[in-house]
Amino acid sequence: MATLMRMPEVLANATEAVIQTWLVSVGQEIAVGDPIAEIETDKAVVEYAAEMDGTVAELLAEPGVPIAVGDPIAKVTRIGEVDEPEDAESALAAAPRDPESAAPVLEDTDDPPQRVVTTMAAERRSAPAGNGHRLFATPLVRKLAGERGIDLTTVTGTGPGGRIVRRDLDRLPVTAPMENPTTPAPSQASSAEPERPYHDVPLSGMRRAIARRLTESKTTVPHFYVTADCRVDALLDLRRSVNAADTYKISVNDFVLKAVAGALVEVPEANVIFTGDAIRQFSGVDIAVAVAVEGGLLTPVVRDVDSLPLSGIATRVADLAERARAGKLKQQELEGGSFSVSNLGMYGVGSFSAILNPPHSGILAVGAAAQRPVVVDGALTVGTVMTVNLSADHRAIDGSVAAQWMSAFTRRIENPLTILI
Structure with missing residues (x-):
């Protein structure tokens, strides 16, 4: 007897997704955890892993066709079993949805009770x-x-x-035609400037998702902000020493992630999310890292940052960023965590405020480290300063908690040996 494999809810609140590429074929044996398909949502392309052992009996979902969450996408039999034919009603129920095709039609044949399911989609494809x-x-x-x-x-x-x-x-450059390639002639009855030529760039699925989620975050989550200037001269000196002793290079952002994790351990009231009915506090520290990709932004999650050494953080972040840009992230790598980090320092941005990434209750916006005048023991000198801005969800975190967290973070950044302990 075949078991139906159904379209998973790849991302929270997703109602449908698309099989971009099947990674298996009919007759192939699979085991739990084997990647079987690349699934595309409005936010990312992720690998979907098998949740059962068996043999692929049939692929029901056509690549590129939107499938509702919960609809069948494949049949899997136990190894050695042969899939038994279904009646017409079962076949129709298992057929994938194709909103661009005509509704399935059942055609009677001369050999009852057998029936044939046909659609117009195959001809168009x-x-x-x-x-x-x-x-x-x-x-x-x-x-x-x-x-x-x-x-x-x-x-x-x-x-x-x-x-x-x-x-x-x-892989191809966008060559969409201009919507208004010409400038309209100015009206003699109006002294207004003529409209300038322009063209509209169609929204990608990812861009639509970013617009929807961040609009929802900014309009429904009460943000408040805490800012700090961190002296990072000692951190930069330590980083140079660490990198001189190792072939794998540690970035400033790796130090930031470790300091964020240490501060969340010291101030556990900040390691939370708001669920609507409760404030959920986590014992471990999982942090999402903003990664710029073509056409948008992804936030893969680094697990157990509090227990990882700097080299482990650097390795995981590099791997996640590389696979994010290649569209190879897995479903679980985009889920979870309570906190995000967005670093624009490498672009020379001095300071900015970030929008919360739901359901996270905090996001730290990290600016560039730059030399500025500072006062030390009453004397003016030059120091390297990095400005950070914490955006927090006031439903889950109060101002005093945010201030305690920022103090714990700043102390670690300005005394970087504590990050290594």
Whole structure:
């Protein structure tokens, strides 16, 4: 008897997702934890791992077609079993949803009680190209190609059977036509300046998700802010010494993450999230790190930062950032945590305030370290200073807790040997 594998809720509150690429084929044996598909949501592309052992009997979800969370995407049988044929009603119930295709039609045949399920989607997905050859592309790819002004006959597909998938388009430059390529002639009845030429860049799924989530955060979560200037001369000296003794380089951001974790351990009242019915306090420290990717931003989570050495933090952050930019993050790597860190110091930004990343109750915005005049023992001197801004959720964290946390963080940054202990 075959078991149905269903579309998971890849990200919180997602209602549908798309199989971008199947990583398995019919007849292949799989084990729990094996990657079986790359699933695309409006925020990211993640690997989906098998939750059962068995043999792939059938792939029900067509790559590129939106599938509702909970709908069947594949059949898996026990190793050595043969999948038994289903009746027409079961086959119809297991068929993947395709909002761009006509509704499935049951056609009676001359050999009752057998029936055949047909749709128009298959014909559209293999419509002939202008050169007479079949053009294999998913409906999502056709839609994106139209938005970006891409001629699919010039694209080489890397999906199964040469199918054109989204990643093939993402490798190409955007060439969407200008919406208003010409400047309208000024009206003699008006002295207003003529409208300047412009073009609209279609919103990607990721950009839509960022707009929706951050608008929700800023309008529904009561933010408040705490700022501190940290002397980092000693930290920079220690970093140079550490990097001189090791081939793997430690960044300032790695020190920041370790100091954030230490402060959350010292002030556990800040290591929380607001659930609506309670304030959930965590015993371990998991921190999300903002990673800029093409067309948006992802926040993979580094686990157990409080117990990791600096070298371990550096290794994990580098791995997560690399896979984030390649669209290879796994579902669980985008979930969890209570706190985020966003660092724009490498761009020369002196100071900024970040919007909370729900459901996290805190996000630290880190600016560039720069030389500034400072007063030491009543005398004016030059020191290297880094400005940090904490954005906090006032539903879960009070001002006094935020101040205690910032004090604990600053103390670690300005006395970096405590970070290594």
